[in-house]
Amino acid sequence: MENKYTKLNIEDHEFDIxxxxxxxxxxxxxxxxxxxxxxxxxxxxxxxxxNAQEQIQNILDFKVGKAINxxxxxILSHDILGKVMLVxxxxxxxxxxxxxxxxxxIQPKVPIDLVIDHxxxxxxxxxxxxxxxxxxxxYERNSERFSFLRWCSxxxxxxxxxxxxxxxxxxxxxxxxxxxxxxxxxxxxxxxCIGTDSHTPMVNGIGVMGWGVGGVEAEIAxxxxxxxxxxxxxxxxxxxxxxxxxxTSTDLVLNITELLRKNKIVGCFVEFYGEGVEKxxxxxxxxxxxxxxxxxxxxxxxxxxxxxxxxxxMTGREPQHINIIREYSKHQKLWRNITDTPNYSRNLELDLxxxxxxxxxPKNPEDKVNLDIFSSKANSHSQELxxxxxxxxxxxxxxxxxxxxxxxxxxAAITSxxxxxxxxxxxxxALVAKNLVNLGLKKNKKVKTSFAPGSQVTAEILKxxxxxxxxxxxGFNVVGIACTTCNGxxxxxxxxxxxxxxxxxxxxxxxxxxxxxxxxxxxxNIRASYLxxxxxxxxxxxxxxxxxxxxxxxxxxxxxxxxxxxxxxxPTNKEINEVVKSFYxxxxxIEKYSEIDDGGELWEKLNVSKSENYEWSEKSTFIKxxxxxxxxxxxxxxxxNINSARPIALFGDSVTTDHISPSSVITKGTAAWDxxxxxxxxxxxxxxxxxxxxxHEIVSRSSFASLRLRNLMTxxxxxxxxxxxxxxxxxxxxxxxxxxxEENTEIIVIAGENYGCGSSRDVAxxxxxxxxxxAIIAKSFERIHRSNLVGMGILPLEFEKNYGxxxxxxxKTDRFSVLGxxxxxxxxxxxxxxxxxxxxxxxxxxxxxxLDTPDEVIFWKNGGILPTAWKEA
Numbered sequence: 001m002e003n004k005y006t007k008l009n010i011e012d013h014e015f016d017i018x019x020x021x022x023x024x025x026x027x028x029x030x031x032x033x034x035x036x037x038x039x040x041x042x043x044x045x046x047x048x049x050x051n052a053q054e055q056i057q058n059i060l061d062f063k064v065g066k067a068i069n070x071x072x073x074x075i076l077s078h079d080i081l082g083k084v085m086l087v088x089x090x091x092x093x094x095x096x097x098x099x100x101x102x103x104x105x106i107q108p109k110v111p112i113d114l115v116i117d118h119x120x121x122x123x124x125x126x127x128x129x130x131x132x133x134x135x136x137x138x139y140e141r142n143s144e145r146f147s148f149l150r151w152c153s154x155x156x157x158x159x160x161x162x163x164x165x166x167x168x169x170x171x172x173x174x175x176x177x178x179x180x181x182x183x184x185x186x187x188x189x190x191x192x193c194i195g196t197d198s199h200t201p202m203v204n205g206i207g208v209m210g211w212g213v214g215g216v217e218a219e220i221a222x223x224x225x226x227x228x229x230x231x232x233x234x235x236x237x238x239x240x241x242x243x244x245x246x247x248t249s250t251d252l253v254l255n256i257t258e259l260l261r262k263n264k265i266v267g268c269f270v271e272f273y274g275e276g277v278e279k280x281x282x283x284x285x286x287x288x289x290x291x292x293x294x295x296x297x298x299x300x301x302x303x304x305x306x307x308x309x310x311x312x313x314m315t316g317r318e319p320q321h322i323n324i325i326r327e328y329s330k331h332q333k334l335w336r337n338i339t340d341t342p343n344y345s346r347n348l349e350l351d352l353x354x355x356x357x358x359x360x361x362p363k364n365p366e367d368k369v370n371l372d373i374f375s376s377k378a379n380s381h382s383q384e385l386x387x388x389x390x391x392x393x394x395x396x397x398x399x400x401x402x403x404x405x406x407x408x409x410x411x412a413a414i415t416s417x418x419x420x421x422x423x424x425x426x427x428x429x430a431l432v433a434k435n436l437v438n439l440g441l442k443k444n445k446k447v448k449t450s451f452a453p454g455s456q457v458t459a460e461i462l463k464x465x466x467x468x469x470x471x472x473x474x475g476f477n478v479v480g481i482a483c484t485t486c487n488g489x490x491x492x493x494x495x496x497x498x499x500x501x502x503x504x505x506x507x508x509x510x511x512x513x514x515x516x517x518x519x520x521x522x523x524x525n526i527r528a529s530y531l532x533x534x535x536x537x538x539x540x541x542x543x544x545x546x547x548x549x550x551x552x553x554x555x556x557x558x559x560x561x562x563x564x565x566x567x568x569x570x571p572t573n574k575e576i577n578e579v580v581k582s583f584y585x586x587x588x589x590i591e592k593y594s595e596i597d598d599g600g601e602l603w604e605k606l607n608v609s610k611s612e613n614y615e616w617s618e619k620s621t622f623i624k625x626x627x628x629x630x631x632x633x634x635x636x637x638x639x640x641n642i643n644s645a646r647p648i649a650l651f652g653d654s655v656t657t658d659h660i661s662p663s664s665v666i667t668k669g670t671a672a673w674d675x676x677x678x679x680x681x682x683x684x685x686x687x688x689x690x691x692x693x694x695x696h697e698i699v700s701r702s703s704f705a706s707l708r709l710r711n712l713m714t715x716x717x718x719x720x721x722x723x724x725x726x727x728x729x730x731x732x733x734x735x736x737x738x739x740x741x742e743e744n745t746e747i748i749v750i751a752g753e754n755y756g757c758g759s760s761r762d763v764a765x766x767x768x769x770x771x772x773x774x775a776i777i778a779k780s781f782e783r784i785h786r787s788n789l790v791g792m793g794i795l796p797l798e799f800e801k802n803y804g805x806x807x808x809x810x811x812k813t814d815r816f817s818v819l820g821x822x823x824x825x826x827x828x829x830x831x832x833x834x835x836x837x838x839x840x841x842x843x844x845x846x847x848x849x850x851l852d853t854p855d856e857v858i859f860w861k862n863g864g865i866l867p868t869a870w871k872e873a
Contacts, residue, residue: 004045005187010327011320016187017328018042025060026333030234030342031303032269033059034334035190035209036070042189043071043226064233064345067853069226072192072210073182074111075218078169078483080690081196081762082114083145083623085215086152086159087694089222090614091626092866095634096873103613107157109224113177114149115162115169119691120482122413122491125450126443131478135165138480139602141687144622145694150608163599167455168416168483169195170202174286175315175421175455176593178208180304181325188328194218194227198293198760198784199417199515205286206311207304207334212293214762214784216791216865223869228855232298234269235260236344239276241353245573249284249422250513250533254360254368256288256350257295261366263348266296266754267783273341276352277302282311283422290417291515294365296757298783303336304329316586316593359511361530363519364654371536375549378407382507385519385527390547395504398496402446404506405545410493411510411523412447412541413485414476414534416454423580425513426458428571429476429534430467431579435569436542437470440559444544448493449475452484456592461583474538486514488663488690490523498525511540518658518758520708524667539566621679623694631769632793632863635871639861642775642818644836645746648722648737649704650712650805650812655751656758657785661699661767662706663690663759670720671701671734693763696770703767704733712805713812723812737771747771748816751778752804756785765792775818777833777847779804786850793863795821796850797831803845813838818847824861826854 005016018041020026026034037056044052049069058066077085093106119142124133139146146164153161162172173193182191191208194200198212213227220227237260243252260270272288280288285307289300302308304325312322329335357371362381369377379390394403404410414429443449451471453459459478462468471477484490490510492498501508502525510522510529513536517529532540540546542555554563609615616625666672666686675697676686689705692698704711705720714721714730723729724736731739740747749768755778756764765788768776775795789796797818799808820831829849836842851857862868 008188008328008331010324017332018045018189019332021331021333023060027340028343029060030236030269030271030344031334031336032209032232032234032271032299032301034332035192036068038190038332039070039192040068043069048226059231062345064231066231068229068231070229071226072110072194072221073184073189074113074193075221076169076173076177076193076195076197076200076210077112077114077218078118078197079114079116079145079149080118080693081215081760082112083149084694084762085196085218085222086149086156087623088215088219088626088628088866091629092870095629095870099873101873108159108222110158110221112159112222113162113173114159115166115172116146116149116164117168117482118487119145119164120452120480120484121489122448122450122479122484125448125479125491126475126477128472128477131480134480135602138164142691143606144620145691146603147606147608148623150606151614154608155612162596163603165481165599166596167481169197170199170290170417171421171454174203174206175457175589176596178203178206179321180207180308180312181328183324188324190334194221196760198758199290201292201297201300202286202290202421204289204292204299204301205282206308207302207329209299209301211298212760212784214760214765214788214791216762216765216788219865219869228853230852232267232269233345234271235265236342236347237270237272238274238347238349239272239280240274240349240351241276242279243352243355246570247355247357248425248428248533248535249287250425250531251355251358252284252352253287253291254358254365254531255355257291257360257366258368259348259350260295260297266780268297269299269301270297271301271303271342271344275338276350278338279352281422281424282307283424286421287425290421291365293758293760293784294515296782304334305336314584314586314589316589357536359530359532359536361517362528363517365515365517365531372551375547378546381528382406386505386507390507395500395506397500400494400496404446404497404500406507407509407545407547408506409447409509409511409540409544409546410497411485411490411512411526412449412537413490413510413512413514414451414537415486415512415514416452416481416483417486417514421454423584424576425534426453426462427467427576427579429538430462430465430471431571431575432535432538432569433470433474433476434467435571436538436555437473439564439569441542441556441564443473443475444541446544447475447541448490449541450479450485450490451476452480452482453478454481456481457589460588460592465579465583467579474541476538485510485512485522486516488521488688493523493525501525509546511537513537516758518656520662520664520706521658524664524707535570539569621676621681621695622692624696626696628766628792628864628866629870632867635862635867637793637861637863637867639822641821642746642748642816644815644817645748646725646740646815647713647750647812648733648740648747648773649749650810651749651751651755652710652712653752653779654754654757657756657761657764658758659706659709660704660756660764661689661702661761664688664707667707670705671732672698672705675701696766699763699767700770701734702763703771725813734771741772747773749773749776750805750810751776753779755781757782760784760788762788762791765789765794769794781850790851790856790860791865793860795860797847798850800846800848808835808843808845810835811837824849824851824857826857
């Protein structure tokens with residue numbers, strides 16, 4: 001490997017490349033490893049990685065777990081975490097200014113594309129005006145935040161902000177932003193990105209290496225530093241045969257989620273190979289890659305091939321650049337051939353022809369249920385979530401003229417994140433709607449229906465094809481082009497429906513075509529949530545209950561009073577493909593993305609400060625200067641043992657970042673509600689935890705504030721409660737933490753497997769830090785959350801294998817000491833845990849500090865990434 005660029009001639013132009021094509025054994029490596037090697041080789045040529053040769057050799061030798069450095073060429077972000085990331089950056093900028101550095105010289109070092117897509121809520125639905133009314137409401141609630149982001153785009157180099165209403169960040173990324181091969185001056189290299197949303201891997205579907213990180217980790221790249229990672233295990237999945245007629249990509253991805261979760265691939269890279277890959281469209285590949293965090297993968301790469309090229313041509317990419325992608329990929333051995341099967345750490349197999357229609361729920365994406373037995377599971381799901389059998393009673397909803405009962409579907413949402421990047425899925429739903437309407441069926445008035453396309457392109461195609469009108473007639477009007485229900489922004493149910501649910505403890509249900517259905521995420525009044533394809537969402541909205549069998553029960557009567565069944569309205573693959581081929585074309589993509597910066601009148605009317613330095617407002621309840629540098633004492637944090645700490649929480653397995661830091665509406669009885677009420681705000685303006693994440697006062701009060709949290713400290717209660725000792729008093733978790741802080745009593749959290757699974761939510765690390773938690777002890781951590789904890793200076797500690805709360809007999813009255821903290825370094829990460837029982841007995845065991853790279857040890861010792869960057873500037 002030469003320590004210099006070589007030349008590659010494409011169409012009579014010589015480009016510089018970090019050439020990996022002649023490396024011995026390169027064609028036997030997973031494609032993901034090839035991209036990592038190119039990335040490290042380029043760092044070596046640029047003089048930024050003195051350990052490059054060793055790191056490359058470790059990859060060639062499949063030394064999983066060895067530390068390497070990865071330098072993405074760009075950052076993708078949505079507005080929520082992007083805003084928080086930029087708020088942190090501005091606080092860091094001000095701190096450096098105090099050291100005498102000119103703020104103008106302190107700029108993000110890599111391009112940041114920030115797409116405003118997480119602020120929309122479904123307040124209005126079921127009419128043509130819904131989309132406009134929701135957008136107006138979005139600006140009403142978020143004008144301060146949007147003004148801040150516009151200020152950043154004007155005053156920070158490398159920051160580009162896409163206005164609301166254009167699309168979700170993932171679909172804008174795959175349809176427009178992604179280059180596949182990046183041209184930097186005269187140098188060609190693979191397009192790589194990190195994103196502050198865990199579903200960033202959607203872009204892996206077209207050969208772009210990228211994954212989700214927390215905003216904290218993204219800040220490393222903002223500072224121009226490479227990300228410390230470890231060489232991942234790469235799992236090869238052999239796809240055999242092809243999908244049967246009528247099987248959707250959602251059915252496919254729910255099966256893959258179940259398969260990969262069972263095989264414990266958390267933190268791994270995944271690649272698919274075999275004859276089945278040839279049968280998948282790029283839309284189907286993108287759906288599979290998008291769901292990476294649901295099965296725990298970091299990166300889910302489909303290497304560049306002819307299908308990628310076809311997709312790039314369809315989406316209007318420049319022909320000259322497409323040719324560069326083809327030639328570069330082939331030269332660098334990054335082009336996928338069906339006859340080549342790389343070596344993988346592990347191999348799994350999936351027969352595509354075995355997949356049946358399915359849903360997933362009632363609370364996890366991996367809980368796959370085949371459609372033919374779904375209705376029979378309703379009662380057991382009620383027992384699981386609500387501790388009771390389903391009743392046959394009908395409960396009258398006041399003022400609305402109908403009744404509801406257990407297992408009724410009250411929300412049916414075609415959401416953007418997983419499915420609308422796949423043309424076939426959306427067109428299938430529209431054709432189902434057309435068939436239903438033509439047969440005379442009408443909207444079910446009990447169900448809150450909504451449709452949020454992932455991009456303006458999708459919305460325009462449905463409009464031009466005439467299919468949107470059929471969706472409209474069944475209540476699936478476009479409510480916004482943004483992330484809505486899947487992110488917990490489903491908006492309110494009618495107050496009379498909500499009251500009837502709560503008064504009668506009804507087992508209420510939501511169905512959505514999203515990727516997450518964790519408890520309490522979709523809506524506070526909804527007990528069970530299920531993931532399904534857009535076409536099934538339409539059908540279930542007509543059925544109105546999960547107790548009904550979609551294969552056996554009638555959907556209703558047609559105009560001639562004849563019963564209509566599933567088979568009467570489900571479109572053929574041929575019908576779907578004909579629509580896709582007729583209406584998806586480069587012209588429509590080029591037309592819509594030429595308007596990407598056009599935010600319309602509301603965007604242009606935003607009041608944006610003309611100051612070159614951001615002016616913090618004491619009155620703001622949305623944006624406050626964060627205290628994280630002060631907490632770490634500007635990188636002079638004192639390392640000391642944890643002594644006689646009290647547990648603030650004991651958790652079982654799979655505590656999600658939704659549990660740790662919810663995105664739901666701020667409800668009465670929460671610490672955040674009390675705080676905002678104390679400031680004199682009207683409760684109608686409280687909004688949700690999601691939009692207030694740049695206010696650390698709300699972040700601290702949102703810690704473990706989920707209404708569906710189960711803390712083993714208070715096993716008979718659901719919600720944010722714990723027991724404060726020594727008083728043995730049940731109280732809100734936040735209040736207990738503040739009491740412990742006053743008393744100088746240290747607190748910790750103890751949990752089971754997969755702690756922190758779910759969204760890449762940096763506030764799920766910031767909140768615990770703010771309330772005084774110094775360490776989390778768990779059986780295992782989800783990748784992104786572990787990284788976020790380290791990035792905030794919280795120590796993630798793992799039990800020894802086969803040990804945990806139950807095995808060690810840990811009780812809520814125990815006290816905990818973690819010894820050896822001062823001695824942690826890259827060679828020593830084993831610590832002692834002393835558990836002191838109430839009777840004075842002591843139990844000793846070992847813990848492992850999950851600081852996986854030398855850089856992470858440094859970050860943690862300095863109190864996190866921000867103070868480290870400040871110290872090194």
